[in-house]
Amino acid sequence: MNGINGKEDDCNNDGDIKIFFSIQLIMPLESKNPSGPLDQKWTNYKGHCKLVNPANKRKLEIIVVGTGLAGASAAASLGELGYKVKSFCFQDSPRRAHSIAAQGGINAAKNYQNDGDSVYRLFYDTIKGGDYRSRESNVYRLAEVSANIIDQCVAQGVPFAREYGGLLSNRSFGGVQVQRTFYAAGQTGQQLLIGAYQALERQIALGTVEMFSRHEMLDVVVIDGKARGIITRNLITGELERHFGHAVLLCSGGYGNVFYLSTNAMGSNVTAAWKAHKRGALFGNPCYTQIHPTCIPVTGDHQSKLTLMSESLRNDGRIWVPKKQNDTRKGNEIPEDERDYYLERRYPAFGNLVPRDVASRAAKERCDAGYGVGTSKQAVFLDFSDAINRYGKIECSKLGNHNPTAEEIRHHGTEVIKEKYGNLFDMYEKITGENPYNVPMRIYPAVHYTMGGLWVDYELMTNVPGLYALGECNFSDHGANRLGASALMQGLADGYFVIPYTLGNYLADEIRTKEIPTTHPAFEGAEKGVAERISKLMNIKGNETVESFHKRLGKIMWDKCGMARNANGLKEAIAEIQKLRAEFWKNVRIPGDIKEMNPELDKANRVADFLELGELICMDALQREESCGGHFREEYQTPEGEAMRNDDRFMYVSAWEYQNGSGWELHKEELKYEEVKPVQRSYK
Amino acid sequence: MEHYTMNLNLKVWKQKNAASKGKFETFEVKDISSEMSFLEMFDVLNERLINEGKEPVAFDHDCREGICGMCSMYINGRPHGPWHGTTTCQLHMRAFKDGDTIVVEPWRANAFPVIKDLMVDRTAFDRIIQAGGYISVNTGNAVDGNAIPIEKEHADKSFAAAACIGCGACVAACKNSSAMLFVSAKVSHLALLPQGDPERKTRVLNMVTQMDKEGFGACTNTGACEAVCPKEISIANIARLNGEYTMAALSADNSHD
Numbered sequence: 001m002n003g004i005n006g007k008e009d010d011c012n013n014d015g016d017i018k019i020f021f022s023i024q025l026i027m028p029l030e031s032k033n034p035s036g037p038l039d040q041k042w043t044n045y046k047g048h049c050k051l052v053n054p055a056n057k058r059k060l061e062i063i064v065v066g067t068g069l070a071g072a073s074a075a076a077s078l079g080e081l082g083y084k085v086k087s088f089c090f091q092d093s094p095r096r097a098h099s100i101a102a103q104g105g106i107n108a109a110k111n112y113q114n115d116g117d118s119v120y121r122l123f124y125d126t127i128k129g130g131d132y133r134s135r136e137s138n139v140y141r142l143a144e145v146s147a148n149i150i151d152q153c154v155a156q157g158v159p160f161a162r163e164y165g166g167l168l169s170n171r172s173f174g175g176v177q178v179q180r181t182f183y184a185a186g187q188t189g190q191q192l193l194i195g196a197y198q199a200l201e202r203q204i205a206l207g208t209v210e211m212f213s214r215h216e217m218l219d220v221v222v223i224d225g226k227a228r229g230i231i232t233r234n235l236i237t238g239e240l241e242r243h244f245g246h247a248v249l250l251c252s253g254g255y256g257n258v259f260y261l262s263t264n265a266m267g268s269n270v271t272a273a274w275k276a277h278k279r280g281a282l283f284g285n286p287c288y289t290q291i292h293p294t295c296i297p298v299t300g301d302h303q304s305k306l307t308l309m310s311e312s313l314r315n316d317g318r319i320w321v322p323k324k325q326n327d328t329r330k331g332n333e334i335p336e337d338e339r340d341y342y343l344e345r346r347y348p349a350f351g352n353l354v355p356r357d358v359a360s361r362a363a364k365e366r367c368d369a370g371y372g373v374g375t376s377k378q379a380v381f382l383d384f385s386d387a388i389n390r391y392g393k394i395e396c397s398k399l400g401n402h403n404p405t406a407e408e409i410r411h412h413g414t415e416v417i418k419e420k421y422g423n424l425f426d427m428y429e430k431i432t433g434e435n436p437y438n439v440p441m442r443i444y445p446a447v448h449y450t451m452g453g454l455w456v457d458y459e460l461m462t463n464v465p466g467l468y469a470l471g472e473c474n475f476s477d478h479g480a481n482r483l484g485a486s487a488l489m490q491g492l493a494d495g496y497f498v499i500p501y502t503l504g505n506y507l508a509d510e511i512r513t514k515e516i517p518t519t520h521p522a523f524e525g526a527e528k529g530v531a532e533r534i535s536k537l538m539n540i541k542g543n544e545t546v547e548s549f550h551k552r553l554g555k556i557m558w559d560k561c562g563m564a565r566n567a568n569g570l571k572e573a574i575a576e577i578q579k580l581r582a583e584f585w586k587n588v589r590i591p592g593d594i595k596e597m598n599p600e601l602d603k604a605n606r607v608a609d610f611l612e613l614g615e616l617i618c619m620d621a622l623q624r625e626e627s628c629g630g631h632f633r634e635e636y637q638t639p640e641g642e643a644m645r646n647d648d649r650f651m652y653v654s655a656w657e658y659q660n661g662s663g664w665e666l667h668k669e670e671l672k673y674e675e676v677k678p679v680q681r682s683y684k
Numbered sequence: 685m686e687h688y689t690m691n692l693n694l695k696v697w698k699q700k701n702a703a704s705k706g707k708f709e710t711f712e713v714k715d716i717s718s719e720m721s722f723l724e725m726f727d728v729l730n731e732r733l734i735n736e737g738k739e740p741v742a743f744d745h746d747c748r749e750g751i752c753g754m755c756s757m758y759i760n761g762r763p764h765g766p767w768h769g770t771t772t773c774q775l776h777m778r779a780f781k782d783g784d785t786i787v788v789e790p791w792r793a794n795a796f797p798v799i800k801d802l803m804v805d806r807t808a809f810d811r812i813i814q815a816g817g818y819i820s821v822n823t824g825n826a827v828d829g830n831a832i833p834i835e836k837e838h839a840d841k842s843f844a845a846a847a848c849i850g851c852g853a854c855v856a857a858c859k860n861s862s863a864m865l866f867v868s869a870k871v872s873h874l875a876l877l878p879q880g881d882p883e884r885k886t887r888v889l890n891m892v893t894q895m896d897k898e899g900f901g902a903c904t905n906t907g908a909c910e911a912v913c914p915k916e917i918s919i920a921n922i923a924r925l926n927g928e929y930t931m932a933a934l935s936a937d938n939s940h941d
C-alpha cells in the first residue's frame with residue numbers, strides 16, 4: 001500500500017506474458033455501513049457525524065477534481081459552507097464537463113404521478129437493476145435524497161419539462177414500471193449541469209472557490225498515509241503545478257473510453273482515478289461496463305465516437321428486426337407481419353423498456369443470428385411509426401377531428417414526437433442523413449457507462465484517508481448494471497447532499513493540520529515522477545500515433561471483453577494488452593513540445609493509463625465466473641440465454657489493490673442483503 | 685443516402701501561441717468519406733501530419749454531439765460552417781463535394797484571444813456568468829419542486845433560452861464581436877422563471893457591465909448571431925434583455941432617494 005512512487009517500470013515488460021493476480025482476504029474492507037434499520041441509517045448518520053464550525057471551515061482547503069455534476073455540485077456546496085475550495089477540469093470551462101451530454105433524464109422518488117412510487121421502490125428497482133451487486137445502505141440513501149435533488153435544481157432555475165398546469169412532467173425509463181424520470185427535452189444533463197455550474201460560478205465570484213480550467217491532474221500526493229494534494233499540468237503552458245488540500249475529492253467521471261469507441265466525450269479518461277489507484281486506492285468492480293442498446297451504428301474506420309440515442313426513446317419507439325434473415329428491404333417496406341418485435345416477444349412484462357444490459361444482449365443475439373439490418377448487418381430498427389399514429393389520433397380528436405385522414409394523423413403525431421425528442425431526431429439525421437420521422441432509426445449497442453470505479457465506503461472515502469471519489473468515478477451505487485436516469489441522480493446526490501456531511505466528519509479531526517507547504521518532499525517527489533514520465537513519453541519518438549494505439553486497445557477490449565466474454569478470450573486479451581503496452585512505450589510518436597499546449601501529449605498520458613486499466617478490467621472479468629448485469633460470461637447462462645449469477649461464490653465487490661509493478665491483489669467486500677432477497681432478475 | 689469520397693484543399697489557420705503571429709497553411713486531404721464528421725476529417729489530416737513528422741492542427745472539441753460547446757471552427761466565413769443550427773462537430777462531410785477548398789479559422793474577437801491554431805480562450809463567458817448569471821440559492825434551501833407552478837409557455841421559453849451551449853459562435857459571427865445573444869440567452873433563461881425574479885434587476889445590470897469590461901462590442905442588431913447559432917437562440921432574447929436592462933436601470937435611478 002505504501003512505497004508506490006509512480007514508476008513506470010511495470011510498463012516495460014516486453015512480450016513476457018504473465019497474469020499477475022493473487023487473491024487476498026486478509027485486509028477486511030470497512031464499508032462503514034451505519035448500524036440500525038435501513039431507512040434510519042442516513043438520518044442517524046447525519047444526526048451523529050462530526051461537524052466543523054464556520055471559523056474552522058475557512059481554514060480548511062479542499063481540492064475537487066472535476067466539474068461534472070458530481071464535482072460542480074460538490075465544489076459549489078462546499079464553497080457555500082465556507083470551505084476554501086480549488087476546482088479543476090481539463091476543458092476550457094467547467095460547464096463543458098461530460099455530464100453536459102446526458103440526454104434522457106434524472107430519476108427521483110417524488111411520486112408526483114401517484115403511480116405507486118416511493119423511496120423504497122426506487123431503492124428496490126436500483127438494487128434489482130444492478131443485479132444484486134451493490135451495497136444496500138448506499139443505494140437506500142441515494143433513493144432517499146433523490147427528491148431533494150429535484151427541489152434544489154428547480155430552485156436554481158433548471159427548466160425541467162412541465163405540463164400545461166405548470167407542474168413538473170415525468171416519463172419512464174428502462175427497468176421500472178413507474179414514471180419517475182424528470183427531464184428537459186433531450187438535454188437534461190446540460191440543464192442540470194448549467195444549474196450546478198451557475199452555483200459554482202457564484203462561489204467563484206464570492207471567492208470561496210478558485211477555478212483551474214484547462215488543468216489536468218496527474219498525481220495524488222499522499223503524506224503520512226493521507227491524501228494531501230495533487231500535481232497538475234497547466235494544459236496551455238505545459239507547466240506542472242502543486243496544490244495542497246486537507247482533502248482531495250475525485251469527481252473525474254467514467255472510463256468507457258478504454259474501449260476507444262464509446263458514447264463518452266473524447267476527453268473522458270481514467271487518469272485521475274488511475275493515479276489514485278497507483279497511490280493505494282482500491283479499484284472496485286472494474287469489469288462492470290454498461291453497453292447501451294440504442295446508439296447510432298459504426299459507419300467505418302474513421303469513426304471517432306458513437307452517439308447515443310437516449311433510452312427515453314424506448315418510451316415510444318419499438319425495437320424490431322425482420323423475421324427473415326439477411327432481409328435487405330428498407331424498414332418501412334417490410335410489412336407488419338414480417339417483423340419480429342423481439343423484446344416484446346421475449347419480455348412481455350417490460351417489453352421495449354427492459355434494462356439496458358438485457359436489451360443490448362438481445363440485439364446482439366438477433367444480429368449474430370443473421371437478422372441484423374443496414375449495410376453492416378450490425379443494427380436493429382427503432383421504429384416510431386406506431387407512436388406517431390397513436391399520438392396523431394389523440395391530437396386530432398382533441399381538435400374535434402374524428403375522421404382524420406392518414407396524412408392529418410401523421411402530421412399531428414409527428415408534431416408530438418418532435419416536441420418530445422426533436423433534438424435527438426435532428427442529431428440522428430445530421431449524422432446518418434436519414435429522416436427518422438419517415439424511416440425507422442437503425443441502432444446498435446455501444447459502450448456507455450462504467451459502473452466500476454474507485455472503491456469507496458459509505459462516506460464516499462476511498463481506503464486512502466482524505467481521498468474521496470464521487471459520481472461515475474466511484475463504484476458505489478449501480479452494482480453490475482445501472483438503470484437509466486440514475487447516474488445524474490447519483491452525481492448530484494453525492495455532490496449536493498452526501499459529501500457536505502461525510503467530509504465534515506473527516507475534516508473535524510483535521511482542524512489542527514496546518515497547510516503543508518508544497519515544498520514538502522512528497523510534493524517534490526510526485527512532481528518529479530510526473531515530469532519524468534512525460535519526458536519519457538516525449539522521448540520515445542517512435543513510429544505510431546497515440547490514436548492508433550488507442551484504437552488497437554479498443555478493438556481488443558470490445559472483441560474480447562465487450563458484450564459477451566469468456567475465459568479464453570479474456571486470457572488472450574490480457575496477453576495482447578500487455579504486448580500492446582510494451583509496444584506503446586517503445587514506439588509511440590508524440591509531436592510538439594512539453595512546455596506548450598500539446599493535445600497529443602495530453603492524449604498519450606491518458607492512453608498510457610488505459611493500457612494498464614484494460615488489463616485489470618479483463619482480469620476482473622476473468623475472476624468473476626458468473627454472469628451478472630453488464631458482465632456476461634458465455635459460460636454462465638440459463639438455457640434461454642439469460643445471465644446466470646452465482647450468489648454463493650460471487651456476492652462480493654471485487655476491490656483490486658495495485659502492486660507496484662507486479663500485478664494486482666484482489667480484496668473482497670462481501671455484500672450482505674438485509675432488506676432485499678436476491679432472486680433471478682426477471683423482466684418477463 | 686448515397687455515400688461518396690472526395691479530395692479537398694484545406695486552408696487552415698496555424699498559430700503557435702497567443703504571442704506569435706499566425707498564418708494560413710494549405711493541406712490536401714484525400715479519400716474523405718461523405719459519412720465522416722468534419723472533425724473526423726481533421727482527425728485524418730492530423731494522423732497524416734503526425735506520421736509525416738509534422739505538427740498536427742490544434743482544435744477544441746470534446747462531446748462531438750453538439751452539446752458541450754467546445755468545438756469552434758470558423759469554416760468558409762461562417763462559424764460552425766454551412767449547415768443551419770449545427771455545431772462544427774455535427775457538421776458532416778456530405779456538406780462538401782470533391783475538389784472543394786475549405787478555409788478554416790479560429791473565432792476572431794478581442795475578447796477571445798487565440799491559444800493555439802484553432803483554439804481560443806473563452807473564459808470571458810465564465811466571468812460574465814460570475815457577474816450574476818445564477819440564482820442565489822444555497823444547497824438545502826429549496827422548497828418542493830412543485831410548490832411554484834410555472835406557466836408552460838414561460839417554462840418552454842426559458843428552456844429555449846437555456847439551450848445556449850456557450851460556444852461563442854454569435855460573437856465570432858458579429859462584425860462588432862458583440863456577446864449580446866449569449867448574455868441575453870442567460871438573462872432570459874432566468875428572468876422568465878419565478879425563481880429568478882428576486883435578482884432580476886441586479887443580474888442584468890451586472891452581466892452587461894461585465895460584458896462591456898471584457899471587451900465585447902456593441903450590438904447593432906444585424907442578426908448575424910442568430911443566423912449562425914447552433915442552438916437557434918432567438919434574437920427576441922436580445923429585445924428582452926434590452927427591456928430588462930432599461931427597467932432595471934430606471935428603477936436603480938429611482939431608488940437613490
Ligand SMILES: Cc1cc2nc3c(=O)[nH]c(=O)nc-3n(C[C@H](O)[C@H](O)[C@H](O)COP(=O)(O)OP(=O)(O)OC[C@H]3O[C@@H](n4cnc5c(N)ncnc54)[C@H](O)[C@@H]3O)c2cc1C
Pocket residue numbers: 065066067068069070071088089090091094096097098099100101102103104105106188189215216217218251252253254263264265268269271272308448449470471472473484485486487488489491
Ligand atoms: C451520451 C450520454 C448520455 C447520458 N444520459 C444520461 C441520462 O439521461 N441520465 C443519466 O442519469 N445519466 C446519463 N448518462 C451518464 C451520466 O451523464 C454520467 O455518468 C455523469 O454525467 C457523470 O458525471 P460525473 O460528474 O461523475 O463526471 P463527468 O461529467 O464525466 O465529469 C468529469 C469531470 O472531471 C474532469 N476531469 C477528469 N479527469 C481529470 C483530470 N485528470 N484532471 C482534471 N480534471 C479531470 C473533467 O474535466 C470533468 O470536469 C449519459 C452519459 C452519456 C455518455
Ligand code: SF4
Pocket residue numbers: 847848849850851852853854855865866869912913914915916917
Ligand atoms: S447564443 Fe448560440 S452562438 Fe451564442 S454562445 Fe449560445 S449557443 Fe453559441
Ligand code: FES
Pocket residue numbers: 744745746747748749750751752753754755771772773774
Ligand atoms: S464537441 Fe461538443 S459541441 Fe462540438
